[in-house]
Amino acid sequence: MAKGRVHLEIDRCKACQLCITFCSRNVLGLDEHTINSLGYHPVTAVNPEECNGCAVCAMMCPDLVIEVERE
Amino acid sequence: MKTVAARPESLTGAQYHYCPGCTHGIIHRLVAEVIDELGIREKTIGICPVGCAVLAYDYFNCDMLEAAHGRAPAIATGIKRMLPENVVFTYQGDGDLASIGMAEILHASARGEKITVIFVNNAVYGMTGGQMAPTTLLGQVTTTSPYGRKAEVEGYPVRMAEILAENEGSAYIARTTVNKPANVRRTKKAIKKAFEIQQKGLGFTMVEILSACPTNWGLSPVQALEWIDENMIPYYPLGEFKNKEA
Amino acid sequence: MGKILMKGNEALAEGALIAGCQGFFGYPITPSSEIAEYMARKFPQLGGIFLQAESELAAINMVYGAAATGARVMTASSGPGISLKQEGISFIAEAELPCLIVNISRGGPGLGGIQPAQSDYFQATRGGGHGDYRLIVLAPSSVQEMMDYAIEGFDLADRYRIPVMLMAEGTLGQMMEPIYVREPVKPAIEKPWATTGCAGRSPNIINTLHLSPEVLEHRNQHLQRKYDQLQANESRAETFMTDDADLILVAFGLMSRVVKKAVIEARKQGIKVGLIRPITLWPFPDAIIKEAAEKAQMFLSVEISMGQMIEDIRLAVDGAVPVDFYGRIGIIPNPEEIYSEIIRIAEREGF
Numbered sequence: 011m012a013k014g015r016v017h018l019e020i021d022r023c024k025a026c027q028l029c030i031t032f033c034s035r036n037v038l039g040l041d042e043h044t045i046n047s048l049g050y051h052p053v054t055a056v057n058p059e060e061c062n063g064c065a066v067c068a069m070m071c072p073d074l075v076i077e078v079e080r081e
Numbered sequence: 082m083k084t085v086a087a088r089p090e091s092l093t094g095a096q097y098h099y100c101p102g103c104t105h106g107i108i109h110r111l112v113a114e115v116i117d118e119l120g121i122r123e124k125t126i127g128i129c130p131v132g133c134a135v136l137a138y139d140y141f142n143c144d145m146l147e148a149a150h151g152r153a154p155a156i157a158t159g160i161k162r163m164l165p166e167n168v169v170f171t172y173q174g175d176g177d178l179a180s181i182g183m184a185e186i187l188h189a190s191a192r193g194e195k196i197t198v199i200f201v202n203n204a205v206y207g208m209t210g211g212q213m214a215p216t217t218l219l220g221q222v223t224t225t226s227p228y229g230r231k232a233e234v235e236g237y238p239v240r241m242a243e244i245l246a247e248n249e250g251s252a253y254i255a256r257t258t259v260n261k262p263a264n265v266r267r268t269k270k271a272i273k274k275a276f277e278i279q280q281k282g283l284g285f286t287m288v289e290i291l292s293a294c295p296t297n298w299g300l301s302p303v304q305a306l307e308w309i310d311e312n313m314i315p316y317y318p319l320g321e322f323k324n325k326e327a
Numbered sequence: 328m329g330k331i332l333m334k335g336n337e338a339l340a341e342g343a344l345i346a347g348c349q350g351f352f353g354y355p356i357t358p359s360s361e362i363a364e365y366m367a368r369k370f371p372q373l374g375g376i377f378l379q380a381e382s383e384l385a386a387i388n389m390v391y392g393a394a395a396t397g398a399r400v401m402t403a404s405s406g407p408g409i410s411l412k413q414e415g416i417s418f419i420a421e422a423e424l425p426c427l428i429v430n431i432s433r434g435g436p437g438l439g440g441i442q443p444a445q446s447d448y449f450q451a452t453r454g455g456g457h458g459d460y461r462l463i464v465l466a467p468s469s470v471q472e473m474m475d476y477a478i479e480g481f482d483l484a485d486r487y488r489i490p491v492m493l494m495a496e497g498t499l500g501q502m503m504e505p506i507y508v509r510e511p512v513k514p515a516i517e518k519p520w521a522t523t524g525c526a527g528r529s530p531n532i533i534n535t536l537h538l539s540p541e542v543l544e545h546r547n548q549h550l551q552r553k554y555d556q557l558q559a560n561e562s563r564a565e566t567f568m569t570d571d572a573d574l575i576l577v578a579f580g581l582m583s584r585v586v587k588k589a590v591i592e593a594r595k596q597g598i599k600v601g602l603i604r605p606i607t608l609w610p611f612p613d614a615i616i617k618e619a620a621e622k623a624q625m626f627l628s629v630e631i632s633m634g635q636m637i638e639d640i641r642l643a644v645d646g647a648v649p650v651d652f653y654g655r656i657g658i659i660p661n662p663e664e665i666y667s668e669i670i671r672i673a674e675r676e677g678f
């Protein structure tokens with residue numbers, strides 16, 4: 011399986027969790043320990059090694075938070 | 082590693098003012114990706130509505146105009162008639178397009194204006210705080226239909242895709258949604274088709290996109306996407322209603 | 328070239344073509360429809376765009392879009408149609424899009440009638456729609472001026488980035504007079520702001536929304552400076568026998584020609600009367616009227632309305648002398664009527 015990597019521009023994140031919901035490999039979660047410049051607990055990669063680079067998270071993100079790379 | 086998802090060039094990257102989970106953002110990105118893929122950014126002229134997308138001129142990285150409420154199709158007509166080689170699109174909400182701008186959209190379609198309309202149907206007036214829209218569903222509670230929309234009082238929600246497909250001037254009319262990845266892919270395809278058909282000069286093109294307004298629906302972003310499946314799609318069926326190319 | 332006989336509305340339309348107008352967007356309404364009909368006949372051969380819109384709302388917004396591409400474009404309408412256009416005109420004024428808006432005026436309020444009237448004066452000179460804005464308003468008084476002001480209107484619109492209104496009574500639109508047809512004009516003003524596609528430059532945005540109070544105020548101050556400049560440089564009036572006049576009549580458009588006849592008759596009787604004809608209804612020729620008020624004893628505003636321009640005359644005169652009014656509506660007062668009014672005032676005031 012292809013290996014992927016997500017880049018998260020966390021200051022754009024509004025914590026809507028659409029990416030988290032649609033990621034089938036549970037790569038993403040909210041970072042409860044951080045508050046971003048918009049005042050949200052932003053998304054973070056909780057299981058980065060699970061990412062296969064399918065880019066569904068970026069597809070469902072309304073706010074251009076996520077860039078995805080694939081091998 | 083190669084980048085498989087990134088901000089399209091046709092977006093400026095300015096931070097959106099939309100609420101968390103508002104799918105206006107997804108739709109903006111799809112339109113921009115299509116413009117990139119067709120290589121038409123430098124000849125595209127967009128028109129934003131009055132509605133939550135009023136600031137879209139800050140988000141799309143091409144020439145943009147901002148319209149009076151509902152008049153975007155008339156402005157698009159003026160531009161396209163003067164510059165037939167350019168690509169012209171409007172981006173409109175349901176109050177803008179299906180209520181105050183009903184005459185302008187109907188006649189742009191009837192005339193077969195070679196423009197592309199991105200119609201964001203979220204069944205509510207988002208910007209003004211959740212009042213009833215012409216597309217508000219029967220029974221749906223809004224701030225101006227606080228007991229739920231009743232057919233006897235407020236009449237029935239309008240199905241714009243079906244109405245406009247009837248017009249001879251319409252070349253491509255589709256209804257899609259962005260509530261899950263497969264639907265996002267279909268929406269992008271429909272938007273691309275619409276722009277291509279505009280460029281072929283076949284007539285008026287519109288993609289109606291069922292979109293979530295979690296804030297005014299009083300739902301979480303994820304619940305709002307489910308609400309589209311459960312409540313909107315049964316009344317607003319997805320699909321192509323007109324395709325002069327097919 | 329010699330003179331040719333032309334109808335007012337057609338001279339105006341031909342003037343627009345001479346000015347390089349490339350698009351007309353309108354909705355039929357008497358007594359302006361002939362302008363649209365003329366354009367509908369001409370544009371297909373000239374390669375311009377004629378489009379009959381579904382309403383005046385749509386027509387003015389088509390003008391908004393077409394003017395945004397940098398082309399010289401126009402619309403024409405009357406009374407109820409001009410009212411519908413006000414939303415768009417407000418947007419056009421703030422977006423600073425040059426265009427020509429023609430009001431071949433009729434009587435109101437409501438559906439009113441198609442007879443001659445000047446009762447859209449307030450609407451034309453106060454902006455007409457929402458917000459602090461003005462249009463340049465030109466008032467021709469002859470068929471020749473219908474053509475000439477259309478040409479000049481486009482030039483002013485481009486130079487100041489402002490919508491220009493040409494307002495004429497329906498009668499002037501219908502009148503036939505021999506006129507000189509002018510030479511074609513090549514529009515020379517660059518429009519780097521136009522939305523034409525952003526090839527080779529960063530995107531242009533045409534927008535009237537300003538959510539920040541600072542920006543909103545800044546925009547309004549910017550417009551105001553332009554209006555100040557217009558008031559200083561472009562206000563215009565014709566004066567006739569005003570130098571020694573006791574009584575100065577003020578009238579615009581076709582009305583002014585009728586008044587001129589009455590003035591000539593009264594002069595024959597030794598009554599010292601004169602005429603000021605505002606050519607630009609906005610910017611109003613305040614300075615010319617103020618100066619005349621230093622010598623004259625009295626002003627008389629003659630209008631085809633219940634009295635609108637009289638307010639501007641009073642503002643310009645600023646209490647120096649009294650300003651009287653004579654007006655009809657739906658009917659152009661004839662020279663005899665105005666002559667009698669002059670005599671009545673002269674006897675009363677001892678001029």
Ligand SMILES: Cc1ncc(C[n+]2csc(CCOP(=O)(O)OP(=O)(O)O)c2C)c(N)n1
Binds near residue numbers: 205
């Ligand atoms: C002439 C006019 N009437 C009313 C308004 C107020 N207004 C602003 S946005 C809006 C409704 C927009 O709703 P919609 O088109 O559904 O877009 P959304 O905000 O849901 O994306 C209204 C009524 C206005 N700006 N102009």
Ligand code: SF4
Binds near residue numbers: 099100103105207295
């Ligand atoms: S009010 Fe609704 S449509 Fe508007 S930005 Fe918020 S979620 Fe989106």
